[in-house]
Amino acid sequence: MIKKIGAWIKRHPIWSAIIGLVTVFIAYNILKPAQPEYEYLTDTVVKGDIVRNVSASGKLRALNTINVGAEVSGQITKVYVDYNSPVTKGQVLAVIDPTRVGAQVNQGEAQVALAQAGLQQAQANAEKARSDLALQQRNFARRKALADKGFLSKADLDLAETQLIAARNAVQVTQTQINSSRAQIRQAGAQLSSSRLDLNRTNIVAPASGVIINKLVEPGTTVAASFQTPNLFEIAADITKMQVEASVDEADIGQVKEGQNVTFTVDSYPDDIFKAKVRQVRQAPVESQNVVSYLVIIDVDNLEGKLLPGMTANIEIITGSKSNVTRVPSPALRFRPRAADRETQDNGGEKKPDKQKRQALVYVATNDPYKPKARIVTIGVEGDEYTEVISGLKPGEKVLTRTKSLKPKTEAEADADTGEDDSAS
Known part of the structure; x- marks a missing residue:
């Protein structure tokens, strides 16, 4: 059999080579290892280096924000500042129409003058009453001397004594009128001081130096301070120092401590990384849609003035790190x-x-x-x-x-x- 195969191969070398190649190809595909998937x-x-972070987000706030309100009611007649206006302490920001309050001041001054006139009249009456008392005292003394010598009846002496007592009572009444007039002067003076204070308050002034970051009134706006003080302006006292109010999930809050370093970015400057530090971890929980978080206050230096109140900060609180x-x-x-x-x-x-x-x-x-x-x-x-x-x-x-x-x-x-x-x- 082998001899016959060998003879056939010699007679058909080309076909033998083709058959051999096909056989080797089939054997290779059968025996080759499977290609892993x-x-x-x-x-x-x-x-x-290793850095462990807690991620959070928060809002930038001015470190000291002051709401400026109005303590008197009326119509705004003038507004002297606008958004981003720098202001100094005591600067007038706006004016409320002073007509009504000015009339109250005039009425208070008239009340004080009337009370002072009443005091002068009471003092004059008191002087007259004291003069009458002195006269009745001398008259009673003379009548008593005559009655002791038998030259005056008992009825005339009783009449003189009655007149003396009436004069004494008149002096006491006038002294009471003087005290009442003085009290009326103090009352009218207090009302006048209150009206003058309200008149001063028609000028809305800045309680501290800073920058106007919010303006809620325009000329013609009517403000009512009957139940609560209406806010007119919002002043950022110092925007070179700001804070981030970040919400940290309850699962991560245990890692956050005061004094830890913080890095964050804002959308306005995506390539800039700002550095900050944790100042306070507030323990009051904030629950929203069944998710509990805690407020972390982070101090930020803003010497370049890039950061603005209200910006969203993407925060990384560094809770642990090791080198090499x-x-x-x-x-x-x-x-x-x-x-x-x-x-x-x-x-x-x-x-x-x-x-x-x-x-x-x-x-x-x-x-x-x-x-x-x-x-x-x-x-x-x-x-x-x-x-x-x-x-x-x-x-x-x-x-x-x-x-x-x-x-x-x-x-x-x-x-x-x-x-x-x-x-x-």
Whole structure:
């Protein structure tokens, strides 16, 4: 049989070569290893810096904002300032029509004058009453002397005594009138002072130096101060120092402490990173749609004047940091290879870390890319991108971070794809 095949090959060398190539091709496709559909991506363990942040957002506010209101009612006749106007303490910002209050001042002055005239009349009456009293005292003394010698009847002496008592009572009445007139003067004076104070208050003045950041009135506006003081202007006393009022989620508030450093950006200057510091963590909870947060006050220097009240700040509160430590990408602590590639319990695989000892499980690359080695490591500071490894890994080792698909993409997937088709198991 073999001789016949050999003879045929000699007679048909071309066909023999074709048949041989086809046979080799078929055998190769049957025996070649299957192309894997995925691969594991790794990252190298290195030394570097780790920063742990708490992200939040908040609004910029002036450190000291003053609401300027009106204590009297009336119509605004003049407004001397506008938005962004710098003002100094005592500067007149607006004027309320003083006509009504001026009339009250005139009425108060008239009341004071009337009370003073009443006092002068009471004093004149008192002087006359004292003169009458002196006269009655002399008259009674003479009549009593005559009555003692028997030259005057008892009835005439009683009449003189009655007149003396009446004169004394008249003096007391006039003194009471004087006291009443003086009280009326004080009352009218108090009312006059109040009216003059209201007249002064028709000039709305700045209580402190700063910048007008809000104006709520225009000439012709009527303000009513009957029940509460209406706000007319808002002054930022010093915009070189501002604060951010940030809402921090209850899950993160335990990491935030006074004095921690903060970095933030605002939409107006996306390339600028501003530095700040936590001044206060308020303990009063703020609940919105069943989400509890806490207000954190952050001090900001605004010497360049770029920041404006009301801007939204995207905040990163630095709650922990370390320099030049062994670190791994944080996703490596959460990544798990496919079940078929993991070590089994028989050969020591699938170890369970002790979270109380701050242990975590990572998978280290080996010579076989589909047989990674599970390893327990002790971790330290946990950041968003990297986590400190205290023990269990050395710089230079490679850890698995994610899975990459090697399946050929369909035309539709290729058109819709915007990057690598990566997925973690």
